Amino acid sequence: MAYLVTGGSGCIGAYVLRDLLRRGEKVVNFDADPSGGVLAQVLAPESRALVTTIRGDIRDSYQINRVMKEQKVEKIIHLASLQIPASNADPASAVAINVGGLMNILESARVFPLKSIVWASSVAVFGPPSDYPDGPLANGSHHRPGSVYGATKSLGEFLLDFYRKEYGIQSVGFRFTAVYGVGRDRGRSSFTTEMIRKAVAGEEYEVPFGDDILDWQYVEDVSRLIVTASDAGPTRTRVFNTKGDYRPVKDGVEYLRRLMPEARLTIAPGAFGITWNYDTEPLVRELGFVPEYSMEEGIYKTLNLYRAAAGKPLVPRP
Numbered sequence: 001m002a003y004l005v006t007g008g009s010g011c012i013g014a015y016v017l018r019d020l021l022r023r024g025e026k027v028v029n030f031d032a033d034p035s036g037g038v039l040a041q042v043l044a045p046e047s048r049a050l051v052t053t054i055r056g057d058i059r060d061s062y063q064i065n066r067v068m069k070e071q072k073v074e075k076i077i078h079l080a081s082l083q084i085p086a087s088n089a090d091p092a093s094a095v096a097i098n099v100g101g102l103m104n105i106l107e108s109a110r111v112f113p114l115k116s117i118v119w120a121s122s123v124a125v126f127g128p129p130s131d132y133p134d135g136p137l138a139n140g141s142h143h144r145p146g147s148v149y150g151a152t153k154s155l156g157e158f159l160l161d162f163y164r165k166e167y168g169i170q171s172v173g174f175r176f177t178a179v180y181g182v183g184r185d186r187g188r189s190s191f192t193t194e195m196i197r198k199a200v201a202g203e204e205y206e207v208p209f210g211d212d213i214l215d216w217q218y219v220e221d222v223s224r225l226i227v228t229a230s231d232a233g234p235t236r237t238r239v240f241n242t243k244g245d246y247r248p249v250k251d252g253v254e255y256l257r258r259l260m261p262e263a264r265l266t267i268a269p270g271a272f273g274i275t276w277n278y279d280t281e282p283l284v285r286e287l288g289f290v291p292e293y294s295m296e297e298g299i300y301k302t303l304n305l306y307r308a309a310a311g312k313p314l315v316p317r318p
Contacts, residue, residue, distance in 0.1 A: 004073040009036035011183040015223035038183035058101030060086035083187035087149035092190040098152035119172035124150030133154040136279035173239035181219030198308040199263035210267035217244030218298030221291040231266040241278040245295040
């Protein structure tokens with residue numbers, strides 16, 4: 001099976017490439033910067049050699065169609081996107097990449113006989129907790145994006161639904177939360193990974209949003225969900241809420257300090273500004289997916305992966 005993974009050199013994309021290679025799939029990494037350092041952190045050199053790498057522009061529909069034809073692509077995992085800071089700094093590029101890029105993928109699906117499209121949306125389509133009732137946010141809750149990035153993802157969800165109704169294009173999207181793990185170095189919610197990396201490096205770090213309760217979503221759970229969805233047939237729900245471990249930011253900092261008492265961390269007050277508590281009943285019902293990693297397990301694994309890469313001894317379990 002030939003997979004096209006757009007944005008495959010990003011954090012989530014690198015793990016998806018790894019997991020697909022472990023299954024023996026043919027994978028094509030279509031990325032604006034395919035030489036990014038995340039792949040070197042996630043994939044062994046012998047695995048990277050198995051990836052067909054294409055430096056591509058997701059805004060270029062001709063290039064995408066040519067790659068689809070030449071590589072005989074049957075499934076697409078579309079992850080290429082500008083994150084919140086970059087989107088807010090350059091709204092025109094955000095619309096061209098986040099919305100136009102998705103449009104190009106959907107248009108390719110009208111031309112080529114695809115078996116599956118999996119796409120990354122975001123919980124940034126939702127607004128602050130004050131906009132919603134107490135408790136986990138339902139999958140069909142109204143969108144109130146507070147960023148350009150969130151607005152592009154909201155429009156993307158509409159486009160998925162439109163192409164399904166008008167052209168029969170089958171796809172599935174996921175609203176990912178605060179994804180963390182080795183290689184997560186972009187996006188406003190990357191601070192959870194950054195605090196671990198800084199602790200290993202022996203650097204000071206002020207952890208933001210210390211008053212918030214966050215959804216800690218470990219990247220290996222995210223990759224497993226994406227690969228699982230690529231094998232599933234059509235789902236009733238077109239875009240799913242997802243979740244990891246809903247825990248206070250301070251819990252994560254305190255656990256990291258237990259693992260590394262010498263960590264030079266302080267906590268800044270404040271909240272991220274969006275809702276982090278989600279109902280995932282449709283995801284469990286339709287795809288049978290439940291995350292495997294608790295906050296503690298994800299932090300522990302990320303910490304020791306960074307320590308191993310730095311040539312430092314692994315930290316034992318507390």
